[in-house]
Amino acid sequence: MVKICCIGAGYVGGPTMAVIALKCPAIEVVVVDISEQRIAGWNSKRLPIYEPGLDDVVRQCRGRNLFFSTEVHRHVGDADIVFVSVNTPTKTCGLGAGKAADLTYWESAARMIADVSRSDKIVVEKSTVPVKTAEAIEKILVHNGRGVRYQILSNPEFLAEGTAIQDLFAPDRVLIGGRETPEGRAAVKALKDVYAQWVPDERIITTNLWSAELSKLAANAFLAQRISSVNAISALCEATGADVTQVAHSVGKDARIGPRFLSASVGFGGSCFQKDILNLVYICECYGLPEVAGYWREVIRINDYQKSRFVNRVVSSMFNTVAGKKVAVLGFAFKKDTGDTRETPAIDVCKGLLGDKAVVSIYDPQVTGEQVSRDLAMNKFDWDHPRHLQPLSDTDLAKQVGMAADAYEAARDAHAVCILTEWDEFRSLDYKRMFDAMHKPAFIFDGRNVVDVAKLREIGFVVYSIGKPLDD
Numbered sequence: 001m002v003k004i005c006c007i008g009a010g011y012v013g014g015p016t017m018a019v020i021a022l023k024c025p026a027i028e029v030v031v032v033d034i035s036e037q038r039i040a041g042w043n044s045k046r047l048p049i050y051e052p053g054l055d056d057v058v059r060q061c062r063g064r065n066l067f068f069s070t071e072v073h074r075h076v077g078d079a080d081i082v083f084v085s086v087n088t089p090t091k092t093c094g095l096g097a098g099k100a101a102d103l104t105y106w107e108s109a110a111r112m113i114a115d116v117s118r119s120d121k122i123v124v125e126k127s128t129v130p131v132k133t134a135e136a137i138e139k140i141l142v143h144n145g146r147g148v149r150y151q152i153l154s155n156p157e158f159l160a161e162g163t164a165i166q167d168l169f170a171p172d173r174v175l176i177g178g179r180e181t182p183e184g185r186a187a188v189k190a191l192k193d194v195y196a197q198w199v200p201d202e203r204i205i206t207t208n209l210w211s212a213e214l215s216k217l218a219a220n221a222f223l224a225q226r227i228s229s230v231n232a233i234s235a236l237c238e239a240t241g242a243d244v245t246q247v248a249h250s251v252g253k254d255a256r257i258g259p260r261f262l263s264a265s266v267g268f269g270g271s272c273f274q275k276d277i278l279n280l281v282y283i284c285e286c287y288g289l290p291e292v293a294g295y296w297r298e299v300i301r302i303n304d305y306q307k308s309r310f311v312n313r314v315v316s317s318m319f320n321t322v323a324g325k326k327v328a329v330l331g332f333a334f335k336k337d338t339g340d341t342r343e344t345p346a347i348d349v350c351k352g353l354l355g356d357k358a359v360v361s362i363y364d365p366q367v368t369g370e371q372v373s374r375d376l377a378m379n380k381f382d383w384d385h386p387r388h389l390q391p392l393s394d395t396d397l398a399k400q401v402g403m404a405a406d407a408y409e410a411a412r413d414a415h416a417v418c419i420l421t422e423w424d425e426f427r428s429l430d431y432k433r434m435f436d437a438m439h440k441p442a443f444i445f446d447g448r449n450v451v452d453v454a455k456l457r458e459i460g461f462v463v464y465s466i467g468k469p470l471d472d
């Protein structure tokens with residue numbers, strides 16, 4: 001029986017391995033992590049991450065051929081294929097501070113693999129890593145191993161949170177990069193055989209190592225660029241009376257452009273887009289390509305601009321101050337159908353409002369008060385001063401931020417509602433009930449274009465919706 005071990009039981013490692021275990025009953029899959037809490041969660045009824053369909057997949061194969069464990073050394077040592085799916089955040093200090101990928105976790109995983117391996121292994125980069133990382137990993141493994149032979153493959157993950165299971169069941173493509181040697185080709189084939197259990201052959205792409213590593217960074221950069229493009233147009237729509245939904249629809253009808261990923265919003269978030277573009281920019285600078293670095297950097301600038309534009313709109317509409325005013329924030333996760341708040345635009349928007357002394361009441365169906373406190377207390381990347389901005393103090397947090405049990409509680413006695421995540425339930429709220437419980441004039445700032453602007457104006461709200469014609 002082929003044995004797979006995955007190092008890192010996070011948003012990628014957990015769901016990816018659960019689907020491999022489900023689709024390949026003849027393979028034993030063990031997911032290991034240094035976090036006891038995470039592993040305990042994976043072994044419990046309440047999984048540590050929220051993802052539609054995940055519970056069902058885990059229930060079907062946990063204990064059969066899917067296991068979660070903190071015994072990292074034992075399971076890595078036993079495996080034929082070791083996936084590494086550890087976090088690769090952005091560096092916060094040192095050379096290239098604030099832009100380079102922090103490969104500390106990767107390096108320590110590689111050193112550990114070298115320490116515990118007694119048999120030949122295929123090591124798979126599942127994490128998103130800078131192009132040429134495999135070269136560094138090979139050196140660490142070879143210099144520290146005991147005659148064990150390794151083949152490194154790049155197999156970046158393209159799942160999107162919120163639709164991870166769907167994406168893993170029917171991926172647009174599976175990408176596998178390897179060395180162009182007989183051993184490299186054999187390793188690529190071994191991994192391809194795993195995916196071939198359920199992914200059609202034409203969707204499995206094989207490339208050289210560097211193309212696979214770079215493709216993941218490029219794909220995320222293109223996706224983020226698309227959002228920044230439509231968001232840049234949304235600002236122009238507001239200035240001219242055009243409607244961004246109509247413009248995006250017309251633009252997306254061009255078969256060369258396509259309709260997907262063209263929704264204007266308060267900005268993109270999530271753990272990947274910003275960090276991967278920062279990383280791409282850093283790599284371009286390292287290779288002496290400042291013009292290319294500058295091109296990608298603008299994608300993040302527009303994203304930051306979109307968030308600050310939103311906050312400015314809220315404050316200026318509310319007679320230039322939100323001090324002491326209650327603002328209901330509906331949605332804190334970076335997108336619907338996930339509880340993930342990493343780099344969510346809600347952090348910057350809330351910080352902006354809190355900076356002007358608003359009192360913020362937050363409701364999100366999947367986000368806890370602890371997550372919000374942690375996020376608002378964290379440093380933020382600042383492009384122009386690539387250290388990190390000051391976090392909010394605990395005292396300010398306690399005084400100004402509260403969690404609400406539902407949207408109605410958040411809106412009670414509020415002056416304004418800000419919609420920051422496109423949760424489906426926000427489309428069908430009883431807005432009349434909310435309006436009746438709010439101070440007047442009652443404002444709605446829709447950062448996700450989920451509300452029916454005309455209906456809310458009829459109720460009496462002053463409505464601002466991204467990229468839509470403004471109230472008179």
Ligand code: NAD
Pocket residue numbers: 007008009010011012013032033034035038072085086087088105108109126127128129157158159160161271272
């Ligand atoms: P995550 O933080 O949720 O999970 C990473 C896990 O690795 C953590 O649980 C951590 O405890 C564990 N870990 C770190 N070092 C370890 C070690 N030495 N031994 C054992 N466990 C260790 O991160 P994630 O969101 O799953 O992302 C993982 C990688 O996949 C990142 O490189 C990310 O860029 C990439 N990626 C993420 C997504 C996404 O949507 N989240 C999508 C595609 C790719």
